[in-house]
Amino acid sequence: xxxxxxxxxxxxxxxxxxxxxxxxxxxxxxxxxxxxxxxxxxxxxxxxxxxxxxxxxxxxxxxxxxxxxxxxxxxxxxxxxxxxxxxxxxxxxxxxxxxxxxxxxxxxx
Amino acid sequence: xxxxxxxxxxxxxxxxxxxxxxxxxxxxxxxxxxxxxxxxxxxxxxxxxxxxxxxxxxxxxxxxxxxxxxxxxxxxxxxxxxxxxxxxxxxxxxxxxxxxxxxxxxxxxxxxx
Numbered sequence: 001x002x003x004x005x006x007x008x009x010x011x012x013x014x015x016x017x018x019x020x021x022x023x024x025x026x027x028x029x030x031x032x033x034x035x036x037x038x039x040x041x042x043x044x045x046x047x048x049x050x051x052x053x054x055x056x057x058x059x060x061x062x063x064x065x066x067x068x069x070x071x072x073x074x075x076x077x078x079x080x081x082x083x084x085x086x087x088x089x090x091x092x093x094x095x096x097x098x099x100x101x102x103x104x105x106x107x108x109x
Numbered sequence: 110x111x112x113x114x115x116x117x118x119x120x121x122x123x124x125x126x127x128x129x130x131x132x133x134x135x136x137x138x139x140x141x142x143x144x145x146x147x148x149x150x151x152x153x154x155x156x157x158x159x160x161x162x163x164x165x166x167x168x169x170x171x172x173x174x175x176x177x178x179x180x181x182x183x184x185x186x187x188x189x190x191x192x193x194x195x196x197x198x199x200x201x202x203x204x205x206x207x208x209x210x211x212x213x214x215x216x217x218x219x220x221x222x
Contacts, residue, residue: 030208042113042199042213043152088151092207096142096165099151 004032004089004100012106019076021103023089024069030093032065032072037086037102046074046087081109111136115200115214123222124190130217132183132200140206141183143175144199146216152199158183159206190221 007022023032031050035043049056049065049072056063062075076083084107090097113134122128132141140159144152157165158177166175172194174186183200197218201211 033210035213040197040216040218042115042215043201043211045210045212048210094207096140096154096157096207097211098154102151104149 138202
């Protein structure tokens with residue numbers, strides 16, 4: 001079953017711009033994670049934010065979590081062509097990860 | 110070693126064939142997973158092994174048969190598949206059953222002809 005829903009489904013930006021992706025989910029969670037997937041390859045873990053955290057940073061990544069709205073956002077600053085990939089949010093509530101539909105990001109050089 | 114290794118990378122099989130997908134990790138993770146991913150869709154959970162025991166089967170057809178020979182290995186045995194089973198099959202592992210990050214293999218691209 002699918003828990004998260006990313007928005008937008010696709011995003012195209014110029015290199016150097018910031019990219020923002022949003023994720024909404026339906027039920028209570030323990031953690032929310034973001035993963036990146038390059039075309040046809042495995043997923044790479046980016047960041048995990050716990051339900052009692054509101055914001056987390058990792059390099060050019062900034063993740064926010066609003067449990068009252070059941071939503072999260074992923075901001076990639078100063079994007080690069082190498083950031084072109086699909087980005088998925090995934091939630092867990094003492095369960096295995098359930099992935100959202102994903103956002104396909106294209107960064108144009 | 111933070112890798113999850115999947116073999117083969119690509120597999121083409123007929124509907125009457127029997128084949129196996131293999132997955133290996135040496136991170137001491139106690140949970141291992143099989144996911145199925147169709148093009149432009151998110152990964153969908155198939156099976157979860159926790160401490161080498163099957164803990165979740167997401168109503169997967171019996172033509173898919175998982176096996177966990179030991180804590181480092183996970184197999185997925187395939188028999189009498191249908192063309193609609195063609196997909197990317199991803200193996201993952203994590204320290205525990207939930208609440209931790211998952212490490213994914215590069216996947217096996219399966220085509221059923």
